[in-house]
Structure formats: structure tokens, C-alpha cells
Amino acid sequence: MKNKTRAAQSLLARVAPKVEIAKLPTGVRGLDDILGGGIPEFSFNIIAGAPGTGKTTMAHQIMFANATAKAPALYFTALGEPALKMLRYQQQFTFFDAAKVSKAVRFVNLSALVLEGDLDAVLAEITEQVTAINPSIVVVDSFRSVMRNMAITGEMAMQSFIQRLTQFLTSWHATTFLIGEYGEEETRGNPLFTVVDGLFWLSQKVERNSVVRKLQILKARGVASVPGLHTVRIGEGGVQAFSRTLGFGRSADKPTRRRRLSMGIPELDKMMGGGVLEGDSLLIAGPSGTGKSALATQFIAAGLRNGEPGIMAIFEERPQGYTARADSFGLNLKTPQAKGKLEIVYLRPLDLSVDETMQEILDAVERVGAKRLVIDSLVSLEMALAPGFREDFRESLYRMIVALTGAGVTILSTVEVEDSFTGFSFSHYTISFLTDDIIRLRYVEIDGQLRKVMVVIKMRGGNHSKDIREYVITDKGVVVIRPRSTEYDGLTTGIPTRTGPRPPQGDEAAPEPKARK
């Protein structure tokens, strides 16, 4: 008997394999990843949220991404934004394709029927249009205004309407989107939210002077969506979503045999045991003026000389400042820039979201095939973020570093720290756990001069020099000038004590070109 059952099951499995749910692209950058590939075909969905959160725009993107003359989209408008204005504004977005309007994308106004409050007439009109046009995508905007009839028609009539509409549209091979301005309290006990397969919730929050838009997939039958709140931005391309797990999909194991990469400063390479390990995250911490950006420039230039494309993501100093500094060190960044081997990504808009920044950097890394990345600096990156995003800064930074270093990109981040003359902090942030290697730059007072020293604090991948070395910034960039000093104690405090003999002091010219000016 058991054998017969097994045989029957096996036969059934061969004859009737499990249904495959096709996924439609959303046309919303980032949303397909959040949805685990796209929107399930023939699903019945709600796009909900407060006014101005991008519901209509998102629906238009989905519609224009999928509609063709053979499989058109049907957009019913009902007492929401007047169709004339909707088309006027939507055509400002780059996804809007006027050639599709009226053939692949059709608009039908239901306002008069909705105003009459006759749900049967509304359903009859939808049925008639759908039957005539045979659309693959159906949108009702705003379904909330249709639902307002519930007070007149009663809950059972509304439930019946929703059931009939759902069954009809699903049977008619249409993927449906109902748009509505719902409050969260309306989701409880509402038959509509029980019936739907997908629930896209858009929201916006004002924090101080910034607005932060978010998307949450509250429900998504048939797909493994990414839970949680995802950042959303509305730009010229329409709505763009940034998954909470942005970047993780691209992470790969670091190569087992990793090369040592030159920092572009021979003595520093020696201090680091031959250079930074490929795929490491290196933090350069130091106060203002200690040469963090100079060191970052030399790091990128060394990579370019070695055929490793690079990205410099900068948030404070302008790109021209970077190329000018490189010129003054005899390092040519302009040619690699022109050849597409180097991109200087300057990001300083208001209300920057950390996910957007990550996306910009990840895109740039992909564009140039970058092997080295500079983030200069973490402090200015955080300052450029909208206040609401600063809470997520460390988490997002962690994601980006893991994703990029996992893909073999070597990252140099700079961070500004204040020199205290009693302590030796690496950073205001608890970010050292994100980094494999840390180099600390600081000022010390020696022989009546404020000089600069550097020390390699940590190298996860191997041994390193423990020496505290003095360096200067010359027309060659950062140059480590002396072997470790044994004549002082307490160099890390910034106010060392001389323990050795005092050599005669000549009148020394200031060694740094900018000091000569």
C-alpha cells in the first residue's frame, strides 16, 4: 500500500510539477532585489502610504516597465489626482515613454461611477474595460476613494466587491495594483488587506529639516522579500529603492592567497610588512593637516601605476583639489580619470542617505572595475547624511566594507580625530572593528617644533612594525624620514620626554612646501 502511494506521488510529481511563479520586473531600481526577483505574476497588490510618498510614481514605473501593445496596462483613475495633472507630472520622469500611451498604457477614468457610489457599476466598468483590452497590468488609483463607499454600501457589500474584483482580475491573468492613502490603523480587520498578495508600504518621516522616505514590504506572497525598512529616493528616474542588504549579494570570499599592495610610500610599505593586504579595509586616523588625504592620494596613485583602477569617494574637498594636490606631488590623476581608470566621486548633496552613497560607490566600483577605494573622510560622509540616516551609519558602513572587501577591493578610509595630549584615540566612532588595519597619524612636540609621526596600530593579516616614525609632507607627498627614535619616551602622548642626549640644533628650514609659502 505504501509503495503504491509512493508510486502515485512520484507519478504526480512527474505529471504535475509545482507551479512556477514568474516574476515581473518592477522598473524601480533596487525593488526587484528587495522582492527577491520581482513581482509575482497575476498577484493582487496594494501600494499604500501617505500623500507624496511616491505611490503613483511607483505604479507608473511598474506599468511602463511591463506594458506592451500585446500585453497592455490599464490604469483606472478614481477621484485621486486628476488624470490631466497626473500625466503632466509623470512625463517628467525618464521612465515615461509617451510612445506607449494609449497603445500599451491606457487610462480610464472611473470618477463619475465612484461618485455615484454604485460599486456594481464600478465593477461592471472595470470588467468591461479589462475584457475589451485584455491587460497584463491593472492599476486602480485611488482605491481608497472607492473604499470610502463602505460607509454607504456597508461592509459586506464592500467585501463582496473586493472578492469579485480579485477573482475576476486574477482569472483574467492580470497583475493588479491598488493604490491608496491608508493609515496603519486601517490595515487591521480590513478585508482588503487580508485578500491581497502583496502590500507595499511607503512612508516619509521628517527629522529636523530633513525628510527620509522608506519602503516596507509588509506582505509578499510567493517571493522571499527582504524584511525591514528600505530607504527610498524620488529622483528624475522615478522611485529608487535601496535594500537594507544592499551590497551583500555581491560579497564573495576573499582570495586565499592575497597580494601585498604598495601604499606608494616605500618606508610605510616596510612598516606594514610589505604593504597592505589586498582586500583589506585600512583606516587612517589623524587630526587635521596630518596628511590623511595626501596619503590616500598616494595609495590610489600607486594602484594606478600597478594597473589597479580606483575610486575616490570624497565628501568635503572638491575633486579639483584632489587632482591639484596630486599634481603638486608629481602624481598624475587626470590621465587615468580621462581613461576611465579612476573616478573621483564627489557626494555632498543635502539629505544624503547612506544607502544612496553606497549605491553610488558600488556603481562606480563596478563601472571602472576598481581594485582600490578611498573614502575621504568618514566624518564628512556622516555629516553629509540626513539626521535620520546617521543612526544607521555604522551598520551601512559595515555592509559596504564587507561587500567590497569580500569582492577583493582594498579600502582606505580616513577619519579625523582630535589629538588629545593625554590619550591616543583611533577614532570618535567605534569603527575599528570594521577595519583590518589601522594607521595612526599624530602631532608631537619635539625640539620646539610640532612634528608629525605615524604608527601602524594593527594589521589583521600579519605582523607589522611597532616603530613610531616621523614623516613630513614634501613635494613627493608623505615621506617617512627617520628611523624610530630612541631618544624620547611618551611620543604617543604628543608631549614626549627626552631620555637621550640633546644633539646640537641647527637653523632648519621648514621641510614642507606649504610651510614655505
Add this chain to the structure above:
Amino acid sequence: MRRADPRIRDLAGRLIALEATGSQSPSMTIPAAFAACEKLRRPLATLLGNVGFGALLSRALALATSEVKWLGVVHVDAGGVLEGLAGPQATISPAESARGGVVLLAQLLGLLATFLGGDLTLRLVREVWPKLDVDSAVFVKGSAK
């Protein structure tokens, strides 16, 4: 007073002529203009609803009336259809009657171009009158030669 762009007037004149084809009498130009508006009403009422189309046509009529006074007796009904034509037809000259039709249709097309943009308006006109050869620059601002 917002006068319709001369190129749009020219297009309106051609559309009316096309609608009047088959009619021998010049007095048919007014019904032809009304017929052209009615042809536009069908797709636009689907998009905007009868009320939405009626509002747009009323605005076009108001703008046209400031230029052609006899159009003041015409009005738009609740379904977005032009009414009140019978009276003036008997009293105005054929030329004045033709001018009224052209100005009204040109104002309606001009409003569509303002709100929907030249590209969508051009597509709509080509869809409604597929046989008519329409210059793609007609609704582009400032492209008049």
C-alpha cells in the same frame, strides 16, 4: 487674451476641413468643428472623465469667445458636448462661422499641449485622424519659422 498659436490654428483648420469633407456647403464648417471636438471627446473622456473633458472644453470655449464673440451663445453640457449652435448659424457670415470653429478647436488643442505636452497631444491627434499628415513640430514652443 491668449491667442492660439498660428501653427495650431492652421492644424485646426485642416482638421475641420477634413471633417467637412463630403459636405458641399461652407456653413457646414461649424458642425465640422463641433464634430472634431466630439472626436477628441471620446478618447479624452475615457482619460479625464466627462467632467474633466467638459472642464477643458469650457476653458477652450471661454478663451475662444474672447476672440470670436458669437461663440458666447455656445455652451458645454454636463457630458462634455457642445450645445447652442442652432441660433448663430443663421445670423453669422460663413467666414465668421468658420473662424469661430477654427479658434475653438485651436484653443482646445493648445490647452492639451499646455497640460499634456506636445508629444502626447500630437499622438492623440494622429490617433484620432490617422490619415492627416501632421508636422511633429506643431506643438513645439518657439519652433515657428
